[in-house]
Amino acid sequence: MPVDAAIVGPGNIGTDLMYKILDRSDSINLQRMIGIFPVEESEGLQAAVDEGIDVGTDGIDSVREYADEFDVVFEATSAKVHEQQAPVYQELGLFAIDLTPAAVGPYTVPAVNLDDVIDTEDNINMVTCGGQATIPLVHAVDRVADVEYAEMISTIASKSAGPGTRKNIDEFTQTTAAGLEDVGGADEGKAIIVLNPAEPPIMMRNTVYTKVPDTTDIEDVRDSVDDMEAEIQSYVPGYEVTLDPVVKDQDDVGFDLGDSIVVTTMLEVEGEGQYLPSYAGNLDIMTSAALGAAERIATQPAEANPIGGGIDD
């Protein structure tokens, strides 16, 4: 059953998401793009108009005005704005997919826990770009071995790190680390982000380290990671594992590993380049994950569909 949706926040993320929906989604009907500035002052709203999408220019008031047109709202504003608007979405019976770091709803990674949250929640949070890229691989290891500790290093091109990320870089590491634990299944998580200014800009790349018992069968881990890669590629086409899991043992590190080994896996995310440049895989994976979540909602059987409370369509 196709789902009617609106995007709130016509910035880089919102605009990229719009193009993704229009390009490759049969199950999402994008009804409206909503911002807070007049169309002539908003590149994103202008792009929506050019694509024949209706717009709203009064923020949350526009959401209220047109709420009967859609059941799902993609929040692509900021954490602060989402915190204010989330209760309104709930009141209007809208399902919110939150692409900001607000985390009003549970952390959600489509390849891992979407099915767990979709029936019980009406607001889901997309963690961070690095979280979307790495949490599934931690989960892939954790389902065949016990992950005592997971660590991710996300390196992104300086040009793809916007002012929001830069002003509050701690939010990225803290939120991602929490996601490695809550969704990835690690007993303890650590996240690191590095900005690299090289020209031409580098692709978003990530390293995932997991500390597991030395009895772990690495072939099981490799198979599990392979399966997960395919699953993620179903909604993030540019996702690629570039280093299959390799084991580091005591001889390979300068600290005491006890009875554990370290499994290292690396991946890159190439953006689809609809609106943002292809090196900005960090932004692309957020919009792809949000779209993936919405498409899953669209495949829910109608009677179990949680959307909209008293929907009458």
Add this chain to the structure above:
Amino acid sequence: MTDADVRLVDMTLRDGMHAVDHQFTPEEMAEIASALDDAEMDVVEMSHGDGMGGSSINYGFAAADTGEYLDAVVPELTNTKLSVLLLPGIGTVEELDLAVDRGADMCRIATHVTEADVSAEHFEFVTDRGLEANGLLMLSHMASPETVLEQAQLMEEYGADAVYVMDSAGAMLPDDVRERVGLLADELSIEVGFHAHNNLGLGIGNTLAGIEAGATTVDGCLRGLGAGSGNAQMEVLVGVLKKAGYDVNPDFFGVMDAAEDVLVPMLTEDTMPELDNDSLVLGYAGVYSSFLRHTRRVGERFDLDPREILVELGDIGVVGGQEDMITDVAARMADDDEPTAAESESDD
């Protein structure tokens, strides 16, 4: 900052941690801190080599956590100030908060030379708590003097009391130091610092060049401990500066004793840095000095010459914090070395 001409910051317990794979114990740190305090060192810096929060698989887990180290070192310092390091993206304000609570006197906030704008929230936190805040622009050799200035001005705006030109790769020649430090000293209204690595054998020479160009706060380590081939050797620096006529606070013999009687017995042939072939290549290729020991381990694992890996890392422009790239690059180089099926067959 001090009444001397130049303030000396001893980082044996911070940059020096790289040389020992971050394995100093709190007791060892306390002993070294006590010797430096006796020698009237201006500032002692203490943390994981990659700053607080750096304890990780990527950079190496430290032997103890930040709180344990702080609790060991703080009581040993009477007149010597205690500094801690933080790299935004690796550590967070939570670590700064801990350090301030446990008795740090100043915090140094380090970013890559072009990315100063990730540090605004951290400067705000430190200055709000009333502590001295210094900004460190890492791998300054990778940017033009004008870019270094622009980034230093951002840190000044955020509240930095001093900004450092960091030669993190030990890749600068004396003129590179003079151009960058000189421009900052002319244009900033705050103090300017310089941090050397000895990978091209210029640790002391570059520090002297930096001071002549206007640096008033400079870094070093006892016995030249530190990442790569080490930093400016502190006891040598004290002697050189005295001989050059600068007024400095630390006691020359006291610093020498701290190096020889306290630090050296804690080191081994493996952990005592020297200007060997691998560390020379760091400076030549412009690679972050702490990559050295990780690259050696990875080289052994993949049966590759560490110098080849370092040159490749330099070519692709890796920055501080990208230690994971060592394995990435080495795995690809090792793959390229594998004879392909076609080649194997042609041998038959």
